[in-house]
Amino acid sequence: MKKLINDPADVVSEALLGMAAAHPDRLRVDHENRIVYRKQEPRPGKVGLISGGGSGHEPLHGGFVGLGMLDAACAGEVFTSPVPDQMMAATKAVDAGAGVLHIVKNYTGDVMNFEMAAELAAADAGTEVRSVVTNDDVAVQDSLYTAGRRGVGVTVLLEKIVGAAAEEGRSLAEVAELAQRVNDQGRSMGMALTSCTVPAAGKPTFELAENEMEVGIGIHGEPGRQRLPLAPAREVAALLVDPVLSDLPYGQGDSVIAFVNGMGGTPLLELYLMYNEVAQLLDRAGITVARSLVGNYITSLEMAGCSVTLLKVDDELVRLWDAPVNTPGLRWGA
Amino acid sequence: MKKLINDPADVVSEALLGMAAAHPDRLRVDHENRIVYRKQEPRPGKVGLISGGGSGHEPLHGGFVGLGMLDAACAGEVFTSPVPDQMMAATKAVDAGAGVLHIVKNYTGDVMNFEMAAELAAADAGTEVRSVVTNDDVAVQDSLYTAGRRGVGVTVLLEKIVGAAAEEGRSLAEVAELAQRVNDQGRSMGMALTSCTVPAAGKPTFELAENEMEVGIGIHGEPGRQRLPLAPAREVAALLVDPVLSDLPYGQGDSVIAFVNGMGGTPLLELYLMYNEVAQLLDRAGITVARSLVGNYITSLEMAGCSVTLLKVDDELVRLWDAPVNTPGLRWGA
Amino acid sequence: MIDKFAAWLRDSAQVLHDNAAYLTELDSAIGDADHGANLDRGFGAVVAVLDETSFGSVDELLKKAGMTLVSKVGGASGPLYGTFFLRFGTALAGAELTPVSIGEGLRAGVGGILARGKAELGDKTMYDAWAPALDAYDAVVASGGDLEAALTAAAEAAAKGRDATVPLEARKGRASYLGERSVGHQDPGATSTTLLLESAARTLA
Amino acid sequence: MIDKFAAWLRDSAQVLHDNAAYLTELDSAIGDADHGANLDRGFGAVVAVLDETSFGSVDELLKKAGMTLVSKVGGASGPLYGTFFLRFGTALAGAELTPVSIGEGLRAGVGGILARGKAELGDKTMYDAWAPALDAYDAVVASGGDLEAALTAAAEAAAKGRDATVPLEARKGRASYLGERSVGHQDPGATSTTLLLESAARTLA
């Protein structure tokens, strides 16, 4: 395992020390509970937004704490959801009287831990908590009898858009409803050229030959739905875009935010090259790109690969997307 | 070779198509000449700033074109400096009557190609051209008889700071003098855990065993000055910070911009962890961090590793650093 | 009896520590390569609590173990095993400790796993080890067997249930994302459940 | 004579194409793994120009080749080889093509490499192949040898100069960043220079 770390057991806490040191003007970190907060206290009457999940997906979620996005993010161990104590502490801390929205990616562990936290927070402090569970990964068959689809790229777009709505002073019910709508209108699909290595495991989660790729991967180094021969970017783009487009709810004439995300180990050069392929496919499908995002935003440690997320948008969503945001990971207009 | 590309020969041109597609509001790309321009025409009387170099270092340089930074960036083949025709075309296009500054990283090829372009541009259009050559890499011994030190991390900080000064309407002489000062006050050192693979070469530039690292690497996959056994982040940080600090011009009581840069394949989690180590070393050396930057800004394709850059700053440089910038790679206040 | 329950938790912690790499290996194939590290961290914390605190009753001990797991493990297994011990402890509160009451406690604990995880038999989860284990336990107790016999039967049944997860296609948890590709791999959670029950058979009776 | 110069450039393009992977391999060890690709791209463009354009004189042909290399190669070798051909062509303008004038042209071209690159003998660059080649060429011409003999001697001397770069520590170009670690590797540019001169010996006389 080749990593810039000390003891694998200390990776998350030391990275949080680094985040705190690098962003003293904007962030405050509760190191004991592993919670990244905005520096400023929550504004009275603003709905609090918290998210969290396993570490290893940076900048998600800690890097999205700040004006116009999250109020707090709870960091779990690498690829392990945080524990209810963390979400409870964060929930209480960011409750400014208008309630708190939990943004949860649909993984069994994340859902259960957030659920326990919401139950405890409601019982304990009387904080009104609503949750949205993102489940945009079309690689996974959806069914009543399974764990359902994973939450992936849409989570980033949702945190931005819903963050803007919360900043405008909307109520918890409105913010939660908007979050659900954003989730329902977004779909993603990802692929990997290489595995990642969980520090505590010390070796790659899966092995891929020089001429193979995994299609339909998650963001935790889970193997994908299919192992396929390595293909040119053009074909990879189609493998990702086609299942997204053939799923609800996109059609000719629709506008989308097109998001090409790197898994952590793929250079920006390749991500832009992929974006070119994706943009051409969308153009051919008669879909308008209202806004785009290209870069490493929801990653799997050092995995090479990418994912494509499309979020169907209307003027309101675009306006919320364009609203000022000031976080380490996403910043404009501020 | 595992990359998200089509034909290795088309990597740069297809990535530029992607950049143009992803940033239609801010950038304009001359695909024939491979030049990334700001969307808006240059403001009369503003000194034009252009840079360029081999591709594979993204977001450098094309990702730093925009308000408060570069006016144009010329993209060469991967790791190969662009040709004089490109710099000439860019120089003419961004000359708004106040002359043009070329920001050149100190590599024989870059220096020679920019020199030829400056000679030609001066002869051809009468454009006044000044150049600054960055050479901040302390891994390389400096000497009159050699090619001197490489330009690395300081280039990013310089483009930002000098970009802000040009935006204020300073003269070419002032902007060039400032650029030289920034270069002279900055030092860098880098290391690699893995090699990168040049697409046209098809295999890693060098081989490193599982328990080895290269220290003192450049940004083109050049091997480093030393091959050492893999070490914990704490020791790696010292290997990078010590030679920077022992070189001119830092001392107790100085303020710096501290920049921990990823080489492309190292996750943000590890970069923040490294920043924690670097910040501690600076603290112990009595050096104040005025501002910090952590992320992938001057990369070597998919290389894993990082570099540390320290730039000694005064209030003026901090003010210029803080000034608004709106580029795909660096953005705040706008 | 408190000592025996404490011994069980300590022994489990040791066994899970020794098998951490193995559990993570299983989790690499159909999950995210952290099950061993998760349980090692969690049970390590339980042992630290045992070292620091003295408990007045088994139910207090088990509830504290459950809360510690909930607070330290995270992921899917944290709430599941945490809830198991919480409900196991709650069920034992005030009860005399007999093979029957312990069996009822175990069933209450597994009820917690079901309440949280909503798994069904054959979903390729830890429940596939728990369900046959509970039945085997009850059968031994019903036919007059003692705690050791009941726990031994439970552990054996769990091992069979664990092995039976191999050919299954996962429908719950992270392995479910793999669909057909989850077939042919042993479930990490069913494996750790079996280790816990084998430890119980060794230490609790 | 134009045809011979064109044949030289075409043959060089072929040889550099065939050796592209080898040159890049050499550049991987002490540089950035692009020398082969750079020259292949550049000389490919020169051939395209030859296919499209007919030239009235050798100097026009060489100058155009030089400009094409400057415009298409980039890196260190683009300006260096580009300047070489530009000055070679300029020196031949209006001159009668004799072994002597061609020798003067070569020296002018190499003067361009020196002006741009400021290398000295022993810096482990292409100049370490050019310098002995020029001397060998002149010696043969001075003792009455013909163009073929002079170019053959130049190519042989270049090869020796190329081989002599192996033990050197680089002081110019990208290899200089390696300091002592550049010792033991053959310079890519000295290698491509030798290929160009070997091609000249085959095609130009």
Ligand SMILES: Nc1ncnc2c1ncn2[C@@H]1O[C@H](COP(=O)(O)OP(=O)(O)O)[C@@H](O)[C@H]1O
């Ligand atoms: N819904 C569920 N019900 C019961 N057990 C489950 C459920 N989901 C997952 N598990 C169990 O959890 C185990 C994985 O635990 P762990 O790796 O620690 O968590 P995570 O999947 O969050 O990484 C699986 O092997 C499975 O036995």
Ligand SMILES: Nc1ncnc2c1ncn2[C@@H]1O[C@H](COP(=O)(O)OP(=O)(O)O)[C@@H](O)[C@H]1O
């Ligand atoms: N200053 C110089 N003078 C003469 N030749 C040089 C000089 N610098 C580099 N070279 C030659 O250029 C070669 C490298 O060319 P190339 O790989 O195409 O460019 P780059 O180093 O920019 O990647 C070296 O092997 C060396 O022979």
Ligand SMILES: [Mg+2]
């Ligand atoms: Mg996990």
Ligand SMILES: [Mg+2]
């Ligand atoms: Mg090069």
Ligand SMILES: [Mg+2]
């Ligand atoms: Mg797991």
Ligand SMILES: [Mg+2]
């Ligand atoms: Mg080279």
